[in-house]
Amino acid sequence: RKEVEQDPGPFNVPEGATVAFNCTYSNSASQSFFWYRQDCRKEPKLLMSVYSSGNEDGRFTAQLNRASQYISLLIRDSKLSDSATYLCAVASGGSYIPTFGRGTSLIVHP
Amino acid sequence: ETGVTQTPRHLVMGMTNKKSLKCEQHLGHNAMYWYKQSAKKPLELMFVYSLEERVENNSVPSRFSPECPNSSHLFLHLHTLQPEDSALYLCASTAVAGGYGYTFGSGTRLTVV
Numbered sequence: 070r071k072e073v074e075q076d077p078g079p080f081n082v083p084e085g086a087t088v089a090f091n092c093t094y095s096n097s098a099s100q101s102f103f104w105y106r107q108d109c110r111k112e113p114k115l116l117m118s119v120y121s122s123g124n125e126d127g128r129f130t131a132q133l134n135r136a137s138q139y140i141s142l143l144i145r146d147s148k149l150s151d152s153a154t155y156l157c158a159v160a161s162g163g164s165y166i167p168t169f170g171r172g173t174s175l176i177v178h179p
Numbered sequence: 180e181t182g183v184t185q186t187p188r189h190l191v192m193g194m195t196n197k198k199s200l201k202c203e204q205h206l207g208h209n210a211m212y213w214y215k216q217s218a219k220k221p222l223e224l225m226f227v228y229s230l231e232e233r234v235e236n237n238s239v240p241s242r243f244s245p246e247c248p249n250s251s252h253l254f255l256h257l258h259t260l261q262p263e264d265s266a267l268y269l270c271a272s273t274a275v276a277g278g279y280g281y282t283f284g285s286g287t288r289l290t291v292v
Binding site for chain 2: 073077101103105110111112113114115118156165166167168169170171172
């Protein structure tokens with residue numbers, strides 16, 4: 070089993086839709102969780118951290134499910150500009166250097 | 180300049196060439212990283228430097244040689260690369276090794292011919 074797994078997609082959704090992605094991780098000792106956004110031919114940029122209690126930033130909500138070992142990202146009221154690849158990153162104790170998933174591609178269409 | 184700057188943005192090199200990638204961070208961070216991103220693959224950690232000392236080397240072939248002369252600069256020296264080494268090479272920094280949230284440079288898109 071891969072350390073960090075994501076459905077590559079693409080997820081094709083209309084503007085205004087709500088879309089959710091999951092990211093599963095294999096190491097139960099993982100302690101830090103992040104979502105990054107990567108636009109086409111650009112570098113990843115930190116979108117948000119994922120706390121045990123969940124994290125909301127405007128239209129974006131990130132949640133952690135330790136029992137099932139996955140994190141999720143929910144995007145409400147999708148905009149065309151949300152089209153990108155969303156990478157999850159998971160870090161375990163010790164080095165705390167995260168392992169990245171391969172990303173989930175989102176395409177928001179008019 | 181602010182953030183993390185990488186040069187060159189694009190590089191085409193032959194398998195017998197020697198070239199270097201440069202990364203500079205203006206954030207006062209103490210840790211810097213090299214990642215490789217290939218199509219349809221996750222980001223692969225290559226090297227980690229903390230306070231100019233290499234703290235991790237992820238079984239990277241010796242044809243890739245990192246150098247960190249100070250906490251603001253990081254180089255990746257390339258020689259006798261293979262076509263499969265073609266990828267996007269990303270530099271990143273954090274305040275401390277394994278610290279919260281990376282700041283990535285814009286990357287060098289490398290093509291080996």
